[in-house]
Amino acid sequence: MTDTDAVVIGAGPVGLFQVFQLGLLGLRAHVIDVLPESGGQCAALYPDKPIYDVPGVPRCTGRELTRLLLTQAQPFLQPADSTSADAADRGAPSSPYANVHLGQQVSELARAEDGHWLVTSDRGQQWRARAVFVAAGAGAFVPRSLNLPGLQDAVNVHFHVPEAGALPWSGQHVVVVGGGDEALSAVLSLAEDSDPARRPARLTLLHRRDVFQAEPDLDAAVRALIAQGRVALCVGMPTEVHATDAVVQALTLLTPEEAAVRLALDHVLIRQGMSPKLGPLTSWGMALERKQVAVNTATFETSLPQVYAVGDINTYPGKKRLLLCGFHEATMAAHAASAALNPGSPQHLLYTTTSPLLRERLGVA
Numbered sequence: 300m301t302d303t304d305a306v307v308i309g310a311g312p313v314g315l316f317q318v319f320q321l322g323l324l325g326l327r328a329h330v331i332d333v334l335p336e337s338g339g340q341c342a343a344l345y346p347d348k349p350i351y352d353v354p355g356v357p358r359c360t361g362r363e364l365t366r367l368l369l370t371q372a373q374p375f376l377q378p379a380d381s382t383s384a385d386a387a388d389r390g391a392p393s394s395p396y397a398n399v400h401l402g403q404q405v406s407e408l409a410r411a412e413d414g415h416w417l418v419t420s421d422r423g424q425q426w427r428a429r430a431v432f433v434a435a436g437a438g439a440f441v442p443r444s445l446n447l448p449g450l451q452d453a454v455n456v457h458f459h460v461p462e463a464g465a466l467p468w469s470g471q472h473v474v475v476v477g478g479g480d481e482a483l484s485a486v487l488s489l490a491e492d493s494d495p496a497r498r499p500a501r502l503t504l505l506h507r508r509d510v511f512q513a514e515p516d517l518d519a520a521v522r523a524l525i526a527q528g529r530v531a532l533c534v535g536m537p538t539e540v541h542a543t544d545a546v547v548q549a550l551t552l553l554t555p556e557e558a559a560v561r562l563a564l565d566h567v568l569i570r571q572g573m574s575p576k577l578g579p580l581t582s583w584g585m586a587l588e589r590k591q592v593a594v595n596t597a598t599f600e601t602s603l604p605q606v607y608a609v610g611d612i613n614t615y616p617g618k619k620r621l622l623l624c625g626f627h628e629a630t631m632a633a634h635a636a637s638a639a640l641n642p643g644s645p646q647h648l649l650y651t652t653t654s655p656l657l658r659e660r661l662g663v664a
C-alpha cells in the first residue's frame with residue numbers, strides 16, 4: 300500500500316498536467332495508466348500527427364506534446380526505485396518514474412472508514428490517497444485483439460513494439476497483424492531497426508486483404524520493403540491458433556481463394572488499433588451522464604467527495620473535448636482539492652514567475 304496525497308487515474312495529457320498542477324500546490328501524486336507508456340490518445344492514437352491549438356505551442360506532434368508534458372512535470376516525478384521493482388514483480392512494464400505506474404488498470408475505488416480513498420489496480424497494487432483525479436479520457440485503452448481461442452494468454456503474443464534497447468526479437472519469425480497505420484509503422488520500425496542485430500530474421504505482415512488503410516507515405520514505404528523481399532505480405536483471415544504450453548506455434552489462415560494455409564511463427568504482434576473501455580469506473584459510484592462523469596464546473600468534483608474528473612472523461616454544459624479545456628479543468632481541480640485538503644489555511648493564488656515558494660517547488664533558482 301502506497302500512501303500519497305493524490306492518485307491520478309490516467310497518464311494522458313490531462314493526467315500528466317494534473318500531476319504538475321498538484322505538485323505546484325505541494326501535493327504529491329501517483330499516476331496510473333493501463334498503457335505501457337504515458338500520453339493517452341496523443342501517444343496511442345496520433346503520435347506523429349501535428350497539433351496546432353495548444354496555447355504557446357504553434358505545432359507539435361502527439362509524441363512531442365507528451366514529452367513536453369513529462370518534462371514540465373519532471374520536478375514532481377520521482378526517479379524509479381524499489382516501488383517500481385514491486386510493479387515489475389507484478390509483471391507491469393517498467394516506468395522511469397516511481398510515481399508513474401504503467402500497464403495497470405485501476406479496477407477499484409473504495410472509501411476507507413477514515414475518509415481516505417483506496418485505489419486498487421488489476422495487478423493488485425494499492426494506493427491510499429486523500430484525493431483522486433479521474434483523468435481517464437474515453438476509458439482505458441485496450442488493444443483490439445483477434446477473437447480466437449488460445450491467443451489471449453499466449454506468452455509470444457504482443458500488442459506493443461518493444462522499446463529501443465528492450466529484448467529484441469532477432470533471429471525470430473515475427474508476424475505483424477493489421478493493415479492500418481499502427482501495423483505498418485510497426486513493420487517499418489522492426490525492419491529498419493538501426494541495430495541490425497535487433498531485426499527479426501523473418502518479418503511477415505498479415506492482413507485480411509491486399510489493401511492497407513494507412514498514410515500514403517507509410518503505405519509506400521512498406522510496399523517498398525515487400526517489393527525488396529524484406530517483408531512478406533500474407534493475405535488471409537486467421538481462423539485457428541496452434542499453441543502448446545501457452546506458446547503459439549502457428550496460425551491457420553483462410554485465404555481469399557478460400558484455401559486453408561498454415562503460417563508457422565515465433566512471435567505475433569497484433570497492431571489493430573486501440574479501443575477505449577470505460578470498464579470498471581462505471582461501478583465506482585460517481586454520477587454518470589451518457590457514459591461520462593458529471594462534475595461541478597467550479598471545482599471539477601464528481602458526486603463523490605474529493606474525487607475529481609478532468610479531461611475527456613467528464614461532462615458539463617458546454618463541454619469541449621479539447622486539450623486546452625482539459626488543462627484548465629486540471630488546474631481548477633488541483634486548486635479545489637488543495638482548499639478541501641487544507642481547510643482553514645488561506646489559498647493565495649501564486650504565480651510561477653514571482654513566487655519564491657513555487658520556484659522552490661519547481662527546483663529553479
Ligand SMILES: Cc1cc2nc3c(=O)[nH]c(=O)nc-3n(C[C@H](O)[C@H](O)[C@H](O)COP(=O)(O)OP(=O)(O)OC[C@H]3O[C@@H](n4cnc5c(N)ncnc54)[C@H](O)[C@@H]3O)c2cc1C
Pocket residue numbers: 308309310311312313314331332333334338339340341344345349350351352403404405406434435436437438439440578579580609610611612620621622623625
Ligand atoms: C486523432 C485525434 C486528434 C486530436 N487532435 C486534437 C487537437 O488537435 N487539439 C486538441 O485540443 N485535441 C485533440 N484531440 C483530442 C485530445 O487528444 C483529447 O482531448 C485528450 O487526449 C484528452 O486527454 P485525457 O488525458 O483527458 O484523456 P486520454 O488522452 O484519453 O488519456 C486517458 C488515459 O487514461 C487511461 N485510463 C482510462 N481508464 C483507466 C483505468 N481504469 N486505469 C488505468 N488507466 C486508465 C487510458 O488508458 C488513457 O491513457 C485529438 C484526438 C484524436 C483522437
